[in-house]
Amino acid sequence: xxxxxxxxxxxxxxxxxxxxxxxxxxxxxxxxxxxxxxxxxxxxxxxxxxxxxxxxxxxxxxxxxxxxxxxxxxxxxxxxxxxxxxxxxxxxxxxxxxxxxxxxxxxxxxxxxxxxxxxxxxxxxxxxxxxxxxxxxxxxxxxxxxxxxxxxxxxxxxxxxxxxxxxxxxxxxxxxxxxxxxxxxxxxxxxxxxxxxxxxxxxxxxxxxxxxxxxxxxxxxxxxxxxxxxxxxxxxxxxxxxxxxxxxxxxxxxxxxxxxxxxxxxxxxxxxxxxxxxxxxxxxxxxxxxxxxxxxxxx
Amino acid sequence: xxxxxxxxxxxxxxxxxxxxxxxxxxxxxxxxxxxxxxxxxxxxxxxxxxxxxxxxxxxxxxxxxxxxxxxxxxxxxxxxxxxxxxxxxxxxxxxxxxxxxxxxxxxxxxxxxxxxxxxxxxxxxxxxxxxxxxxxxxxxxxxxxxxxxxxxxxxxxxxxxxxxxxxxxxxxxxxxxxxxxxxxxxxxxxxxxxxxxxxxxxxxxxxxxxxxxxxxxxxxxxxxxxxxxxxxxxxxxxxxxxxxxxxxxxxxxxxxxxxxxxxxxxxxxxxxxxxxxxxxxxxxxxxxxxxxxxxxxxxxxxxxxxxxxxxxxxxxxxxxxxxxxxxxxxxxxxxxxxxxxxxxxxxxxxxxxxxxxxxxxxxxxxxxxxxxxxxxxxxxxxxxxxxxxxxxxxxxxxxxxxxxxxxxxxxxxxxxxx
Numbered sequence: 001x002x003x004x005x006x007x008x009x010x011x012x013x014x015x016x017x018x019x020x021x022x023x024x025x026x027x028x029x030x031x032x033x034x035x036x037x038x039x040x041x042x043x044x045x046x047x048x049x050x051x052x053x054x055x056x057x058x059x060x061x062x063x064x065x066x067x068x069x070x071x072x073x074x075x076x077x078x079x080x081x082x083x084x085x086x087x088x089x090x091x092x093x094x095x096x097x098x099x100x101x102x103x104x105x106x107x108x109x110x111x112x113x114x115x116x117x118x119x120x121x122x123x124x125x126x127x128x129x130x131x132x133x134x135x136x137x138x139x140x141x142x143x144x145x146x147x148x149x150x151x152x153x154x155x156x157x158x159x160x161x162x163x164x165x166x167x168x169x170x171x172x173x174x175x176x177x178x179x180x181x182x183x184x185x186x187x188x189x190x191x192x193x194x195x196x197x198x199x200x201x202x203x204x205x206x207x208x209x210x211x212x213x214x215x216x217x218x219x220x221x222x223x224x225x226x227x228x229x230x231x232x233x234x235x236x237x238x239x240x241x242x243x244x245x246x247x248x249x250x251x252x253x254x255x256x257x258x259x260x261x262x263x264x265x266x267x268x269x270x271x272x273x274x275x276x277x278x279x280x281x282x283x284x285x286x287x288x289x290x291x292x293x294x295x296x297x298x299x
Numbered sequence: 300x301x302x303x304x305x306x307x308x309x310x311x312x313x314x315x316x317x318x319x320x321x322x323x324x325x326x327x328x329x330x331x332x333x334x335x336x337x338x339x340x341x342x343x344x345x346x347x348x349x350x351x352x353x354x355x356x357x358x359x360x361x362x363x364x365x366x367x368x369x370x371x372x373x374x375x376x377x378x379x380x381x382x383x384x385x386x387x388x389x390x391x392x393x394x395x396x397x398x399x400x401x402x403x404x405x406x407x408x409x410x411x412x413x414x415x416x417x418x419x420x421x422x423x424x425x426x427x428x429x430x431x432x433x434x435x436x437x438x439x440x441x442x443x444x445x446x447x448x449x450x451x452x453x454x455x456x457x458x459x460x461x462x463x464x465x466x467x468x469x470x471x472x473x474x475x476x477x478x479x480x481x482x483x484x485x486x487x488x489x490x491x492x493x494x495x496x497x498x499x500x501x502x503x504x505x506x507x508x509x510x511x512x513x514x515x516x517x518x519x520x521x522x523x524x525x526x527x528x529x530x531x532x533x534x535x536x537x538x539x540x541x542x543x544x545x546x547x548x549x550x551x552x553x554x555x556x557x558x559x560x561x562x563x564x565x566x567x568x569x570x571x572x573x574x575x576x577x578x579x580x581x582x583x584x585x586x587x588x589x590x591x592x593x594x595x596x597x598x599x600x601x602x603x604x605x606x607x608x609x610x611x612x613x614x615x616x617x618x619x620x621x622x623x624x625x626x627x628x629x630x631x632x633x634x635x636x637x638x639x640x641x642x643x644x645x646x647x648x649x650x651x652x653x654x655x656x657x658x659x660x661x662x663x664x665x666x667x668x669x670x671x672x673x674x675x676x677x678x679x680x681x682x683x684x685x686x687x688x689x690x691x692x693x694x695x696x697x698x699x700x701x702x703x704x705x706x707x708x709x710x711x712x713x714x715x716x717x
Contacts, residue, residue, distance in 0.1 A: 038419060042430055112347060118654055130655030131580055152654060161501060167438035168423040169430045187423050188346075188416020191438050193356040197501030199653045203356060203416065206347035229345045230416025287500050 042169060043182040043221070055221060062219075062226060066212045074221040075243045077176035083237050084177075084264035084271045085248075086280065087151060088298040091258035094119055094142040094149030098250035098259065102153075105238055105249035106224040107216050109208030116235040117153045117250060118199060124148055128283075153250075154179060154200035154235035155283065155291030162192035162201060171232070176243075177264075177292050178236050180222035188230040197284050201234045237261070264292065305464050308701050312690045313683045324682065330675035337668025338413060346416055348665040354658035355649040359641060359666045360414035363673070364407050365492055366521070366640035369514065371403035371448070372489040373522020375481050380552055386545045391692060393478060394459055395529060397452040398684045399522075400485070404449040406677040413669050437495045444488045451481050456688075463691045465698055489514050496648065504581035504648040513563045519556035520609075521636035523549050524629040529685075531622070537693040547620055550628075554613045557632065561610065584657075585647040594659050595650075598642045606635035 040054065055072045062070035099117045108114040120133040124146050133150070143149065160179050163171050170185040171192060193201045207229045219225040223239035238248035242261075246252075251259040262271035274280065280294040316324075341348050351358045374396040381392045412418050423429040424442060433439040455477050462469040493511035500506055527549055533539040571582050583589055588596045612618045612628035619625060642662075651657050662670075690696035 042423075045430075120654060130653075131577055131651060133655050135654065135656050161499070165436050165438065165498070167432050167436045167442065169432045170423070185420070185423060186417070187420045189411075189414070189438065190356045190416070191436070193353065194496075194649075195499050195501060197653050199353065199656075202353050204345070205349075205352065206345045232416075284501075 037184065040184050042185045044169075044172070051221075058221075058225065062217070065226075066210075066215045066217070068212070068215065068217045070217045070219065072219050072221055072225050073240070077174045077178070078243065080263075080265055081176045082264045082292070083156070083242060084262060084275075084292045084294070085156070085237065086260040086271055086274045086278075086294045086296055088258040088260070089148060089150060089295050090297045090299045091256045092119075092149045092151060093256055093258075094121060094137070094144075094147070095255065097253045097255060098151060101249040101253035102235070102238075104214060105216055105241070106235075107210050107219070107226050108202075108233075109204060109206075109210065109227075110214075111209050112204075112206045114202045114204070114208070114233070116200070116202065117151050119149055119151045121147050121149055150295070152198055152200070152283065153293070154237075155198050155289065155293040156237065158290035158292060159288060161195040161197070161287075161289060165191045165195045167191065174222075178239055178242075179234065180236055180239065181232055181234060182222065183225075183227050183231045183233065186231040188232065190232065192232055197287050197289060201232050203232050204229050258298075301465070302461070304698065304701060305461050308464060308696070308698070309460075309687045309691075311701070312687050312696060316686065320686075324679065327675045327679040327682070331672050331679065334668045334670070334672025334675065337665045338672055341413070341665050341669060342418075348663065350660055350663040350666065352658055352660075354652040354656060355646060355660040357414070357645055357649065358660055359645075359662035359670060360410050362641035362645045363670055364410040364414070365514075365644060366637055367403045367407045367410065368445070368489055368492045369518030369636070369640065370522045370525065371400045371407065372485040372515075373518040374399040374403070374526055375452070375485040376519065377523055377526060377549070378478060378482060380548065381545075384545070384548060386541065386548075388539060388541055390459065391533075391539055392526075392530075392541075394456055394688055394692065395533070395685070396526060397456045397481070398688060399525065399529075399681065400452050401449060401456065402677050402681040402684065404445055404452075404488075405680065406673050407445060408449075409673045409677075410670075413673070437491065437498045441488075441491050441495055444484065444491050448481070448484050448488050451477060451484060455481065460688060460691050463697070486515065489518055496644075501653055502648050503578040507567060509563050509567050513560060513567070516556050516560035516563060517636050517639065520553055520560060520606075520632050523553055524633040527553075527629050528626060531626070533689070533693075537689050539693055543620075546625075550613050550619050550625060553632070554610070554619075557606070557610045557613065561606075580651055581647040584650050585643055589651070589657060592657055592659050594661055595642065595646055598638050602635045602638040602643055605631040606639075609635060 036057070041050075043051075046054070051074055055074060058072045059070045062072070096117075096119050099115050099119060102108070102116050103110070103114075106116065108116065118135050120130070120135055121137040121144070122129060122133045126132050128150060137144070137147075156177050156179055158177070160173055163173055163179060167189060168185060168187055170187070171179065171181045173179050188203070190203055193203060204227055208227055210226060215226070216224060218240060220236075220240035220243070223236040227233050238246075238250075242248060247261055248259075251261045260270055260274055262269035264271060264275075266272065274296060275294065278296040278298065280296040282291045282294060349358065349360075377396050378389075378393055380386075381389045386392065412421060415421070424431055424439070426433070431439045431442070433443065455474060458474065459469055490511050493514040496502070496505035497507070497510045527546060530539070530541050530546060534541055568582065571579050580589065584592070585595060585599045588594070609628040609632035612624050612631070618628070646660050649658075650660065
């Protein structure tokens with residue numbers, strides 16, 4: 001009985017020692033990463049105690065940085081919940097309010113700019129055709145005659161290609177269907193970005209900046225907490241909000257009610273009503289990603 | 300202890316050399332430092348100093364990585380013809396081929412490290428202390444096969460040189476299985492690297508079953524091109540003996556590889572352009588540009604032009620057997636495959652992006668400098684390793700040369716025996 005314990009202790013020691021050596025060598029030339037952060041394990045392998053401690057450290061760090069009382073939580077997925085989203089293409093006017101509500105709620109970097117939602121302007125004559133779409137449309141007034149709008153964000157696929165390709169399991173699908181990223185485990189190889197067929201993954205090419213007066217202090221560990229340089233991030237259906245019974249920020253802000261959200265497992269939900277009574281479609285169906293994000297024509 | 304003396308002896312070889320050797324080494328060190336400052340800038344500010352963005356999230360670094368995997372693979376595959384055709388200096392061909400492979404694999408790993416956003420977290424990939432997403436992620440497969448290939452080649456080369464150094468016979472029963480195993484592994488590293496791109500259904504440009512075969516064919520053009528020139532240099536400066544016929548046979552094999560590559564590419568182009576689905580956009584962007592965006596066209600056509608000229612030079616027996624035109628051809632095909640893998644493979648995969656938007660990518664000066672850093676330090680390593688191998692294999696540098704005491708004994712002994 002004794003030997004294995006000894007062995008694992010020694011192994012652990014050696015492991016820590018080697019990591020410490022490499023780490024201190026690397027850290028001597030690099031930015032403000034603490035040794036504790038450097039040695040932190042993958043979120044899914046942490047114990048409750050370790051998680052609590054990390055979260056407490058984070059709250060302290062963010063509070064000091066932004067001068068606001070910060071809360072970081074890690075509510076897990078609730079039983080019997082699988083989130084689904086539906087977007088009414090006949091209502092969307094392309095105002096991009098969702099884009100900016102999302103930026104604010106999810107603490108996306110303002111410079112360099114990151115947007116989880118890309119609104120594509122498409123010609124009515126051509127139908128859904130990415131090759132002729134334009135994300136940089138900029139008229140005085142929307143909607144423009146002859147055009148319709150297709151907002152695209154993470155489709156929370158049932159068969160996500162992004163999580164499959166990650167070499168270190170830094171991204172995964174939660175039981176309620178949300179695909180999340182452990183920002184402290186992501187190595188920044190961007191293989192997931194190459195794999196995602198919807199351009200839903202975004203990389204922090206530089207140090208992210210959020211003005212202190214605009215920062216959202218109510219955050220989730222796997223969602224909208226401030227990120228660091230060199231990691232991938234993405235839409236999480238506003239994990240902080242939806243796991244507390246609220247709608248995602250984009251649903252709430254939409255001025256024309258084009259965005260619908262709910263529990264796919266609840267037969268009484270609005271999302272189930274839409275799936276049962278409207279003609280819905282998913283983007284790039286041929287790739288078999290099986291999105292939980294549906295598009296439909298309501299009127 | 301013995302091994303320490305071997306390392307010590309090797310170290311002595313690389314510190315001594317002619318004036319031109321020192322000049323070459325200094326030149327490479329200066330280039331490495333110049334490039335290193337570019338990389339330091341990237342470390343300080345992040346990958347924002349590259350021209351990669353969310354639309355084109357991989358660029359020149361991954362292209363270089365892919366190219367060097369090909370070099371690593373092909374330099375060992377050259378053992379096959381050496382074995383089949385019974386070329387005389389097969390051991391030497393194995394040693395230099397594998398030295399090149401070792402350097403190429405190290406450069407590959409360097410290009411991965413400079414490409415990732417958090418190089419400090421590289422340990423997350425190490426099995427045992429990190430979490431390697433094996434077997435699901437092709438990147439973990441690539442990491443695995445590249446490291447196996449690296450270790451295998453290192454063992455073979457060090458063992459052969461070590462035996463030579465101690466003037467021992469090497470055990471064929473030990474080396475031969477390893478060499479034979481390294482050949483399928485060489486094919487394996489390039490296949491897995493092709494599958495890395497191939498595995499992404501969201502990127503139609505790479506999602507073709509011909510990608511891996513095309514990779515192998517193009518690698519068999521660029522890898523031997525380096526060795527072809529290296530063998531001629533070795534032949535001049537050492538007593539390495541390789542017949543003209545062997546060099547011409549390598550060139551002939553390269554013609555086959557070029558032809559196969561050409562055929563695969565034509566097959567791909569036919570399928571894309573004749574069927575004319577929306578996936579044709581990527582090829583259009585590569586070859587003609589889309590709308591106002593022609594920035595990448597110059598790369599693709601210069602690659603095509605260099606490759607075509609090289610193909611003709613290698614195809615026509617008169618120019619194949621003339622060493623001037625042969626060497627021009629070798630340089631041209633190397634350049635052609637370098638541009639093809641470095642730019643023309645990666646960028647069209649991302650342009651237009653998955654939502655149909657066009658972001659024009661060409662490498663930034665930082666990316667170029669970082670690449671220069673890796674290439675010049677890789678060349679430096681290859682220079683050192685080759686110098687050690689040349690001294691041990693061709694100049695009979697051995698353990699006796701190491702200690703002056705022993706040499707004295709040797710000298711003392713001579714008059715006695717006479």
